[in-house]
Amino acid sequence: MMNMMKMKMSMKTKKIIPFLAVLVFCCSTSHAQMGENPDSAFIRQLHEKALTQSTAYPWLQHICLQIGGRLSGSPQAAQAVEYTKSMLDTLGLTQVWLQPCMVTHWVRGEKEEVTATGSVHTDKYALHALALGNSVATPKEGITGEVVEVHSLQDVENLKEQVRGKIVFYNRPMNPTRLSTFQAYGEAGDQRRSGASVAAKYGAIGVLTRSLGLRLDNHPHTGALAYKDSIEKIPAAAISTNDAEKLSAMLKAEKVKVHMRTNCQMFADAPSNNVIGEIKGSEFPDQIIVVGAHLDSWDPGQGAHDDGAGVVQSMGVLQLLKNSGYKPKRTIRCVLFMNEENGTKGAAQYAAEAARKKENHIAAIESDEGGFTPRGFSFEAIPNILPDKFAKVTQWADLLAPYGLDLSKGGSGSDVEKLKAQSTLLIGFKPDSQRYFDYHHTEIDTFDAVSKRELELGMAAMASLVYLMDKYGL
Amino acid sequence: MMNMMKMKMSMKTKKIIPFLAVLVFCCSTSHAQMGENPDSAFIRQLHEKALTQSTAYPWLQHICLQIGGRLSGSPQAAQAVEYTKSMLDTLGLTQVWLQPCMVTHWVRGEKEEVTATGSVHTDKYALHALALGNSVATPKEGITGEVVEVHSLQDVENLKEQVRGKIVFYNRPMNPTRLSTFQAYGEAGDQRRSGASVAAKYGAIGVLTRSLGLRLDNHPHTGALAYKDSIEKIPAAAISTNDAEKLSAMLKAEKVKVHMRTNCQMFADAPSNNVIGEIKGSEFPDQIIVVGAHLDSWDPGQGAHDDGAGVVQSMGVLQLLKNSGYKPKRTIRCVLFMNEENGTKGAAQYAAEAARKKENHIAAIESDEGGFTPRGFSFEAIPNILPDKFAKVTQWADLLAPYGLDLSKGGSGSDVEKLKAQSTLLIGFKPDSQRYFDYHHTEIDTFDAVSKRELELGMAAMASLVYLMDKYGL
Numbered sequence: 001m002m003n004m005m006k007m008k009m010s011m012k013t014k015k016i017i018p019f020l021a022v023l024v025f026c027c028s029t030s031h032a033q034m035g036e037n038p039d040s041a042f043i044r045q046l047h048e049k050a051l052t053q054s055t056a057y058p059w060l061q062h063i064c065l066q067i068g069g070r071l072s073g074s075p076q077a078a079q080a081v082e083y084t085k086s087m088l089d090t091l092g093l094t095q096v097w098l099q100p101c102m103v104t105h106w107v108r109g110e111k112e113e114v115t116a117t118g119s120v121h122t123d124k125y126a127l128h129a130l131a132l133g134n135s136v137a138t139p140k141e142g143i144t145g146e147v148v149e150v151h152s153l154q155d156v157e158n159l160k161e162q163v164r165g166k167i168v169f170y171n172r173p174m175n176p177t178r179l180s181t182f183q184a185y186g187e188a189g190d191q192r193r194s195g196a197s198v199a200a201k202y203g204a205i206g207v208l209t210r211s212l213g214l215r216l217d218n219h220p221h222t223g224a225l226a227y228k229d230s231i232e233k234i235p236a237a238a239i240s241t242n243d244a245e246k247l248s249a250m251l252k253a254e255k256v257k258v259h260m261r262t263n264c265q266m267f268a269d270a271p272s273n274n275v276i277g278e279i280k281g282s283e284f285p286d287q288i289i290v291v292g293a294h295l296d297s298w299d300p301g302q303g304a305h306d307d308g309a310g311v312v313q314s315m316g317v318l319q320l321l322k323n324s325g326y327k328p329k330r331t332i333r334c335v336l337f338m339n340e341e342n343g344t345k346g347a348a349q350y351a352a353e354a355a356r357k358k359e360n361h362i363a364a365i366e367s368d369e370g371g372f373t374p375r376g377f378s379f380e381a382i383p384n385i386l387p388d389k390f391a392k393v394t395q396w397a398d399l400l401a402p403y404g405l406d407l408s409k410g411g412s413g414s415d416v417e418k419l420k421a422q423s424t425l426l427i428g429f430k431p432d433s434q435r436y437f438d439y440h441h442t443e444i445d446t447f448d449a450v451s452k453r454e455l456e457l458g459m460a461a462m463a464s465l466v467y468l469m470d471k472y473g474l
Numbered sequence: 475m476m477n478m479m480k481m482k483m484s485m486k487t488k489k490i491i492p493f494l495a496v497l498v499f500c501c502s503t504s505h506a507q508m509g510e511n512p513d514s515a516f517i518r519q520l521h522e523k524a525l526t527q528s529t530a531y532p533w534l535q536h537i538c539l540q541i542g543g544r545l546s547g548s549p550q551a552a553q554a555v556e557y558t559k560s561m562l563d564t565l566g567l568t569q570v571w572l573q574p575c576m577v578t579h580w581v582r583g584e585k586e587e588v589t590a591t592g593s594v595h596t597d598k599y600a601l602h603a604l605a606l607g608n609s610v611a612t613p614k615e616g617i618t619g620e621v622v623e624v625h626s627l628q629d630v631e632n633l634k635e636q637v638r639g640k641i642v643f644y645n646r647p648m649n650p651t652r653l654s655t656f657q658a659y660g661e662a663g664d665q666r667r668s669g670a671s672v673a674a675k676y677g678a679i680g681v682l683t684r685s686l687g688l689r690l691d692n693h694p695h696t697g698a699l700a701y702k703d704s705i706e707k708i709p710a711a712a713i714s715t716n717d718a719e720k721l722s723a724m725l726k727a728e729k730v731k732v733h734m735r736t737n738c739q740m741f742a743d744a745p746s747n748n749v750i751g752e753i754k755g756s757e758f759p760d761q762i763i764v765v766g767a768h769l770d771s772w773d774p775g776q777g778a779h780d781d782g783a784g785v786v787q788s789m790g791v792l793q794l795l796k797n798s799g800y801k802p803k804r805t806i807r808c809v810l811f812m813n814e815e816n817g818t819k820g821a822a823q824y825a826a827e828a829a830r831k832k833e834n835h836i837a838a839i840e841s842d843e844g845g846f847t848p849r850g851f852s853f854e855a856i857p858n859i860l861p862d863k864f865a866k867v868t869q870w871a872d873l874l875a876p877y878g879l880d881l882s883k884g885g886s887g888s889d890v891e892k893l894k895a896q897s898t899l900l901i902g903f904k905p906d907s908q909r910y911f912d913y914h915h916t917e918i919d920t921f922d923a924v925s926k927r928e929l930e931l932g933m934a935a936m937a938s939l940v941y942l943m944d945k946y947g948l
Binding site: 047048051052176177179181214215373375402403404432434435438451452453454457 | 521522525526650651653655688689847849876877878906908909912925926927928931
């Protein structure tokens, strides 16, 4: 560290440094250095290959720029199935297959229109809006109603009949003081998920929700809502954080009416597929280690961080292990789940088939928090599973620490979570979370927002943990 | 961790979660929680205030968008001096002052023109190029010469007279397998810094250098060269990584001539200023702790990551400590150094005056590696200083670890390094390095490339370390 920093410093100054001193260019090597622990050497090799030989970034480029947003049931989702299978077919795996599943099929339709008009300032003001996923549409002519701003579901429970005939505006921001942006997301997300049915219970005609993002900007964030079965379904849309601030400011000064028109539609479940590839284990082929991510994405952007990054990282882990000449003892399986965003039905199908075939999944890693610099892994705290397995895993902490990877107890991911009944060690890959909710579920979740190096380092981190679990078991 | 991940998971699924369970919204608080260690509580408070009350991001917006690139001696550099002083004046510090210094004054002039023509493919091909900082210009009509590609200074030493009359093209890429991009920069940087004089020694007429970036793109990276006094000064320019690849491919197939025309000029040193503000210590006012960064930047972009981010973080540390009601025992001083990029003369002036006044700088932190998520601090390994002080600092590791901050031995920064003679503990703030060299010294080092949260977390990290050094001494 010291020497390289000195180099940086002197380079930026005019100071004459020893002039002809040619810096020794230490070539990267895939051979263990003298006396290096073999596990350290192999993990280093995985990182070097990830940074120089992986095709994960071109795969992501194709998924984002040639296919784009790929909501379950869409032609793009079908293209993503076909493309990722065809790429897995090139890797020399033991087998690659499609696993049919039925998935939620919701379509956004024509662009949403949401406008606000004040009782004093009567000019129409157009808000940046996206219908929430799985929402019903407004009637063709739209709906118009007075806006009531609230900050929680409980606020609506308190207002009760005062929201009848009105449009409820949920405006509790994500808490910026949370170091983990996922914690802030978790704390604010009930508004998007459950806000419509809570408001409908008291006769509201529609819902607007502040976008779940920490930044002030003009990009609305979509995402799924869940209606309560016994309550009327009312239309719901997210508005950008800037528009939420503006609408709230208007409401402090005057009464505001909103006109909203959404054109989305829920169809019957559609046929689709999970995409699966595996390297069969040489000693314990019945013990399966999954690396997975979700192939579907929301429609406004390209699904780059969410979750194209996880998809190509999961594929890339198998490519890396193959290209390193590693022969796994256990079966290493890449699973690309369909329909995580608005149904999780691909994951449910995968878990059901695993149970039917009595497959033994010893561990499953999910990458669904973006393609950012890796910070570690979290291990789901299933009481009767975790203590022994976590103790084993933490023995490897010193091998992973040089790559900035911490091991902690926490959550995993919504797809692999379906394997909980199997006593699988469920693992969440944790990249840096600070910028994830700038892009999440928006039109700016695009290929150019993903750094090649950060993506590749995440893949290498995942491959390293897979290698250790495979070599030493759990 | 677990609960929030569960929330995230269920939120993204259609699964009905307990419907009316209102998530408790834990308000952030600036009061110590029951039984919390007072240092932990204060460091938490610094982070919360950084994420909610700091004006560092608006300052950066002004510096980038209202002022822009601010090379030493330029009107923009003078505007940056005036603006940052005026903002420090609003903070209620003990004193704010300008420290006059003479600085390098180099001006790029009219846009560079660099074109390549093959002996077979004779169409002119325009390269994306930027003259290297401190370079001499070509004659007005430009220079034309055959291109010789090399990969090191040593290659030129071997070729000797074979480069006479030619344009030497240094094309050794940064090593992508280095986890620290600064290490890769250090290893490749001799080409930019010393390439011109090495080539001139054997009669070369000009130099092109592959840009010091890890990504393949069209943005050339400028940066300073240093001529050796006794050798003729020849013009040098950086070309984009894409153009370096293309030129190299051409050279494999045919002879290539390059025509280059640069319009830069070195003037006599110009008057400028370092900007300084401090909170006087209540118990040990003679012990000074510096937080610093450099106010000048290269001209093609806005100097956002390099080093507008460090500037507003250093100012923001004083704002944070003031707004937290903290009364430092020691003197906390923010120093904005002029002329780091192509002379380091502001820092030299600061160190000279400190020596003249017999000031006692116990520690100095520099932020000059971008406004990315903080990863820790490195402490410069000055043999007779470091062991005892580093041992003291590492006692605080557990207080900083929750924020993902590691403490290591390493380098500091080119400005604070000038204080080495004072036995000062020199500290480099270390943010995540993966994307820094995508922006460094280019036209895309702009305000929108900096994340508000990442910038603020870095500032909070710096403030936390300053707090601990102030409270416990070194």
